[in-house]
Amino acid sequence: MRNDLVSQRAQSIMDSGSFQLVMDYFVNTYRKNVLESSDIADFTFGNPHEMPLQGIVDALKTWSVPRNKDWFGYKNSEPNAQAVVAKSLQRLFGMPFEPDDIAMTTGGFAAITTALKVVADSGDEVIYSLPPWFSYEPLCSEAGVSPVKVTIDLDTFDLDLAAIEQAITERTRVVIVNTPHNPTGKVVPPETLGRLAEILENASRRIGRRIYLVTDEPYNRIVFDGVEYHSPLEFYPYSFMCYSYGKTLLAPGQRMGYVAMPPTMPLDERRELREAISAVQFGSGFLFPNALLQHAIGDLEAMTIDIDHLQRKRDHVVDALREMGYEVHRPEGAFYLFPKSPIPDDQAFTDMLIEENVAVLPGVLFETPGYFRICLTANDEMIEHGLPGFARAIERASVEIAAD
Template sequence: MSAYSSTVRAMIEYLEPVLSFVSEGEAGDAALSAEASDLQFGNPQEMPLPEIQQALAKWAAPQNKDWFAYKFSDPKAIQVAVESLRKLTGIDFDPADVSMTTGAFGGLASTLRAVLDPGDEVIYLSPPWFFYVPMIISNGAKAIRVDFEPPKFELPVDAIEWHITARTRAIIINTPHNPSGRVFTPDELESLADVLHRTHHPVYLISDESYNRILYDGRKHESPVRYYDRSFLIYTYGKTLVAPGQRIGYIAMPPSMPDREELRTALFVAQSITGYAYPNALLQYAMGDLEKASVDVAALQRRRDRIVGALDAMGYETVKPEGTFYVLVRSPLEDDVAFTKLLAKENVYVLPGRLFELPRWFRISLTGNDDMVERALPGFERALDSVRLSKLS
């Protein structure tokens, strides 16, 4: 008999590339050295925004005996979310249809738990965020992969329609999309909505909008909730604040969502039993102040332009992101893991595409600071030169 469940075994098997990468130390001490350029994950590489510390300090002093009592969704935090959503989407969300979560992670896990039965199918776009598939598996459902092709990464509406079956319960999309940086257009979202309206049974659209404020070149975010009634909008402040260790976000259902009252109860119960997926009291009190803070998006765009311009000039093939923290680059070697090891020898640390279902590519995080970016560029050039020389020999 196994020491752990078959469900967890399936999740471990899927996450094997990530687990191996971490255990082999590529993300370890060497990447943290003063000489290294750690461009692997969306972690902060500069001091946190001062507004975060100020907000938490402001709200840490108890104002009554229940200040740190059990906390579900604080009404004042909900109102902040409702006002923010109105500005973002133009929709007047009912406060009863917004629930505070432990970031997008808690929001996604709770939403999937609320709507899935064992044997259901959930369509996701590949390359995905690491944990979509394990969260689907955890509910006894089947993850259905639809490839999202580089370098254009156009929303594959026809392929999604082809993969919809009588067992399809939900579709997860992510806009702006990690890792491609694509921001889906109104035409793409409308086409997807048309497909879903033609299905013969209800299909939920779960929209992960973690990066909806990280947009470049003046782009405007379009939320799928404006196009399709059965949509869940999931947001986290962790990206906007570059503070993934302070987990607060929300799930929101539009007023047009059918069966809203039943779903409210389902989400409440799902959040309560999914490791109590509500943010701590202090973060909820501070949310009005946190809503006003943001990473310097102009600095992220400047780094994007510097990296893409320099790597293109060297001879790399890059995908210029429209949003998010990330730049995708095609690996000069068939084995993207092997190439990231070459970069690691140059003290440049990036994420191999094998970890997110995109072999032959790697991902660079723009949350690395400016000094890291400048230190990394010669390393990128030397690694590429070494590949070229090896092909000549």
């Protein structure tokens, strides 16, 4: 029987595989075992496990004092915020970004949905790589576009360019690239980005329609070992960079981000797209950040969590896990590890970890069984408390393998 209560749009979001899996994990595992236990080391979601940066608190206090009657009036992309972002992007990527090409959004989610909806229509295809951030599929469903999934090279965690090229059809409108990557922490190297740009340029010519790149980069300031970070938009002019302040500030509940178009995109197209982006943000439910965050952006832009501390946590956990026998890479950015599960059934293994008071996300949530994700926003005490649990779980897994 047709369910007339829920719209087809809502149903399609609920039906999208990753949404169901994440909700199921949230309700049946996270809520029961993690939220309700004080004894568990929480390596699941990218939430803070320490007090917020004092600078955020100070900036919000300072900028909450109204300077004029419009202080808390309706705000779209405010010129002061656009100017701050354009300057910061110029500093980071050495390109003369124009403030008008910056659309301020309520975080990365809104940036991605805006970028998708501004160029892709129902029936258009959007290519992205597995393992993906698990919200791409629901965002595609809501936008009415069809996801086309390819897999990264699981040996190097780099993009599989041949797979992307093969997946392109006449209906391809967008390719999403996420770097630094959630969940692997891979920073896509410039050689790969250059070759991807060539592929997209040639394919756009071949199919007679422009393919756009949505570059999902909320972690682009979280890189380790002095790695020189390059954005995909340095290589391909037809790009929308989607950014969120939620990661660098580790304050994901304060919703601010942006979509940026590079100055290399032809000006007449950018002019048309600026208007269209604003229209989509308006029509999708006013996806602009609230007034206070936009007032405070000059201060917020300059702040970051302690990346050296994060790098020390990465090294400590990677070294300890390798010592125990886990197969795990050392990521170049973001705040995740993506080790191999010692047994093929990653869900069974993550259940075993829960029994050892350690919570991580199984690879199936990232459509990549046989792995699991560790989030390094866990604090130092959680890490110390959690490591013996990882050791006990891999021992139990080896006993199980031996018994089989």
